[in-house]
Amino acid sequence: xxxxxxxxxxxxxxxxxxxxxxxxxxxxxxxxxxxxxxxxxxxxxxxxxxxxxxxxxxxxxxxxxxxxxxxxxxxxxxxxxxxxxxxxxxxxxxxxxxxxxxxxxxxxxxxxxxxxxxxxxxxxxxxxxxxxxxxxxxxxxxxxxxxxxxxxxxxxxxxxxxxxxxxxxxxxxxxxxxxxxxxxxxxxxxxxxxxxxxxxxxxxxxxxxxxxxxxxxxxxxxxxxxxxxxxxxxxxxxxxxxxxxxxxxxxxxxxxxxxxxxxxxxxxxxxxxxxxxxxxxxxxxxxxxxxxxxxxxxxxxxxxxxxxxxxxxxxxxxxxxxxxxxxxxxxxxxxxxxxxxxxxxxxxxxxxxxxxxxxxxxxxxxxxxxxxxxxxxxxxxxxxxxxxxxxxxxxxxxxxxxxxxxxxxxxxxxxxxxxxxx
Numbered sequence: 279x280x281x282x283x284x285x286x287x288x289x290x291x292x293x294x295x296x297x298x299x300x301x302x303x304x305x306x307x308x309x310x311x312x313x314x315x316x317x318x319x320x321x322x323x324x325x326x327x328x329x330x331x332x333x334x335x336x337x338x339x340x341x342x343x344x345x346x347x348x349x350x351x352x353x354x355x356x357x358x359x360x361x362x363x364x365x366x367x368x369x370x371x372x373x374x375x376x377x378x379x380x381x382x383x384x385x386x387x388x389x390x391x392x393x394x395x396x397x398x399x400x401x402x403x404x405x406x407x408x409x410x411x412x413x414x415x416x417x418x419x420x421x422x423x424x425x426x427x428x429x430x431x432x433x434x435x436x437x438x439x440x441x442x443x444x445x446x447x448x449x450x451x452x453x454x455x456x457x458x459x460x461x462x463x464x465x466x467x468x469x470x471x472x473x474x475x476x477x478x479x480x481x482x483x484x485x486x487x488x489x490x491x492x493x494x495x496x497x498x499x500x501x502x503x504x505x506x507x508x509x510x511x512x513x514x515x516x517x518x519x520x521x522x523x524x525x526x527x528x529x530x531x532x533x534x535x536x537x538x539x540x541x542x543x544x545x546x547x548x549x550x551x552x553x554x555x556x557x558x559x560x561x562x563x564x565x566x567x568x569x570x571x572x573x574x575x576x577x578x579x580x581x582x583x584x585x586x587x588x589x590x591x592x593x594x595x596x597x598x599x600x601x602x603x604x605x606x607x608x609x610x611x612x613x614x615x616x617x618x619x620x621x622x623x624x625x626x627x628x629x630x631x632x633x634x635x636x637x638x639x640x641x642x643x644x645x646x647x648x649x650x651x652x653x654x655x656x657x658x659x660x661x662x663x664x665x666x667x668x669x670x671x672x673x674x675x676x677x678x679x680x681x682x683x684x685x686x687x688x689x690x691x692x693x694x695x696x697x698x699x700x
Contacts, residue, residue: 282688293396297376297385302364311341318422321360332403342430343421349412355444357650358395359424362387364480366487366505369674381680388678390671394447394662401690413698431653443624444657446650454645454659456617458559461583461591467605469577471532478518482567482580484672485514489521507672508565508582509646511545518566542566552594556586559644584646587615613652627696635689662686
């Protein structure tokens, strides 16, 4: 059998081709066969064809998810997503060229999560070709709307039920056995102040890298920030928070802007009165990811909150309603905190695979991110980004090293072997 390094090198071109597909949600090309737009569908079909060519048994679920199975018996899902967030601006390279520089793959999706999606495919294909008899059904599951609603994976689970165990290569090593709760809400209302137009942010789960407004007298204000995943405020800087602070100073009579600035000015919810810090799950995070005011006076926003188990979504939402009774909020997404026992035999198998490859103990922790683990029950997030690698999910110039990808293939292959032996 080829080594992990040889396996990756032989299949590197296929990974780069996947990276070059700009698989962001595209409302303008949504159809029955492309429920999240044509670019996402292109990545879906590419990976589906790759899995079919490898001899896996593939099934589709309303064009939102496909699975690729090997073996029979107790089902273990390995869940990945093929959609990525919008790249945003200020990249030093084109975000979908998948350039290789100094042993690094640079591009949107390098960490989140096309490297993981490709690595688990290579690992399961290697297991299939090893001649070892599978004692369980190992199922690669590829979704296409993880970055927005996870409706894709909910469709899959509604059809197939929950697996006995699952992991998703959608984070960092060593392992996350739990996730904070996640709320994503929208708000809308009328604005009658002195702002003619305002445009800020990309989407709710990305810290806004840019924000701008034009006032009624023609003055234009622009702010630049640094994008990062909404669950990691320390890694980014919100241009929207800066813009609201400036506007609140320029327009002291503007009650709506003053309240928005007060509520969303602090990324940990201090100004909003919803701050929480849990000894296991850490701090609540709050992100006003998208805010617009049109020339006709329509205000809309998208908001992301990650909260520990010491506070409830009902408490958070009640506080918001008390501050903004004049705006209409909706909460289309609310997932409670989750936790998987780190001493489960399946989890121990993954931890042992990690220790064998890296020489380090696999210490399970809790994540502020949201992954398919929210939907799949007994599920942990497991790599592929090394523990000491800079985390760049949702940031400009996202990259992962070739060395990290090779290591991930090795860990995932050994993990599958160990899960098969249970």
